[in-house]
Amino acid sequence: MISDNLSRLDEMQLSVLTELGNIGSGNAATALSNFLNTVVDIDVPHICIMDIDAVVQYFGGPDKMVLGLTLDLEGDLQGTMMHIIGMDFANKMINTFYPKNVSDLSNIDDMDLSVVREMGNITTAAYVNAMAKMTNKFINITPPLDFIDNVRSMLERPFTMYNDLHYQVLFIDEKLRLCDTDFRSAMVLMLDIESMSNLFLSFGMNPVQE
Numbered sequence: 001m002i003s004d005n006l007s008r009l010d011e012m013q014l015s016v017l018t019e020l021g022n023i024g025s026g027n028a029a030t031a032l033s034n035f036l037n038t039v040v041d042i043d044v045p046h047i048c049i050m051d052i053d054a055v056v057q058y059f060g061g062p063d064k065m066v067l068g069l070t071l072d073l074e075g076d077l078q079g080t081m082m083h084i085i086g087m088d089f090a091n092k093m094i095n096t097f098y099p100k101n102v103s104d105l106s107n108i109d110d111m112d113l114s115v116v117r118e119m120g121n122i123t124t125a126a127y128v129n130a131m132a133k134m135t136n137k138f139i140n141i142t143p144p145l146d147f148i149d150n151v152r153s154m155l156e157r158p159f160t161m162y163n164d165l166h167y168q169v170l171f172i173d174e175k176l177r178l179c180d181t182d183f184r185s186a187m188v189l190m191l192d193i194e195s196m197s198n199l200f201l202s203f204g205m206n207p208v209q210e
Helices: 011-036 052-058 087-097 110-135 151-160 193-201
Strands: 040-042 046-051 065-075 079-085 139-141 145-150 168-178 181-191
Touching: 011 040, 011 046, 011 110, 011 168, 011 181, 011 193, 046 052, 052 151, 052 168, 052 181, 065 110, 065 151, 079 110, 079 151, 087 110, 087 181, 110 139, 110 145, 110 181, 145 151, 181 193
Parallel strands: none
Antiparallel strands: 040 168, 046 168, 065 079, 065 139, 065 145, 079 181, 168 181
16 A cells, blocks of 8 residues: 655665656756856755655745745656755856846846746756656656745645645755855655655565555
8 A cells, every 4th residue: 555654765765766866966967057058066965855844944944935946747757846946046047147136036027037947947857857767757847837935835835736745755955066156955856656656666666655
């Protein structure tokens, strides 16, 4: 019987998710380097199954305002991937294309968001493509949607579709280095339980079990 608790994943299942995250982050750094026409380095990311409350605290508490880019996964695997971006990272992206200092999320306009959307589309697609290649699954992605909201509302929004996850996500903590400056961002992956089981089955492993 399929479990509704991702914390029950065994060591081999977690190692598969970690490898997916490692390869995806490397691909994302390469894609971002091409997008910005400059070198982007990324440290080995910290990857874990995390409760939503812990993710909220990581970003500074429930009232902390963040910029999030969300896209849905369709096809053989169903889910949602979210890229959560800090203000300093968003400002650096925008400044790469035209001179503008965005010091507050309230100052971001549609042109600024188009830059951040394209960056988010590139980085999330890199993760999804890595997942599709490793699992030999067909995965389509929807155009990214951007949200400026407090971090808790941002994270809770997708859970209306994934009640069986019990507020648990695959959390990928990234540390990027761009133009000698370090930036932090995070990828949050939510696969429904059936898709998570299908992912493990593609590696010849057991599905998610109670």
